[in-house]
Amino acid sequence: MPETVYTREWLADGRIVCYRFVSTGSEAAEAWLQDVTHLFFTWDKQKPLLLLVDLRQADNLMSAEMLKSIREAVQERPAVPGKTAVLVASQQPIQTVEILIERVPADKGDRKMFDQEAEAVAWLLQ
Numbered sequence: 326m327p328e329t330v331y332t333r334e335w336l337a338d339g340r341i342v343c344y345r346f347v348s349t350g351s352e353a354a355e356a357w358l359q360d361v362t363h364l365f366f367t368w369d370k371q372k373p374l375l376l377l378v379d380l381r382q383a384d385n386l387m388s389a390e391m392l393k394s395i396r397e398a399v400q401e402r403p404a405v406p407g408k409t410a411v412l413v414a415s416q417q418p419i420q421t422v423e424i425l426i427e428r429v430p431a432d433k434g435d436r437k438m439f440d441q442e443a444e445a446v447a448w449l450l451q
Contacts, residue, residue: 374407
């Protein structure tokens, strides 16, 4: 297991919160759920939360724990306006992520999958 399972960075002059995953195993799931839940509850609701989730690492297979954490984070997300872009590598099996994105209630914000970061960032900033 890598020492750092994900990083959080700010893109577009601080307008986009980006999580880049090195692993999507149970350790990553637990740490990320705590971090993103804190982000949701401390976010200034006067501005949209633009979230980029980068899952493109070649060896990233979504663990059951990670999928559960994503579902929990979405359900716990308070009424924060915004959008979420999910980056996947074009060769990754994306059906699981697509199903997860489709099941998110519409009132939880717009979300879309991409395989190019520039396209994802452009969509978030629209």
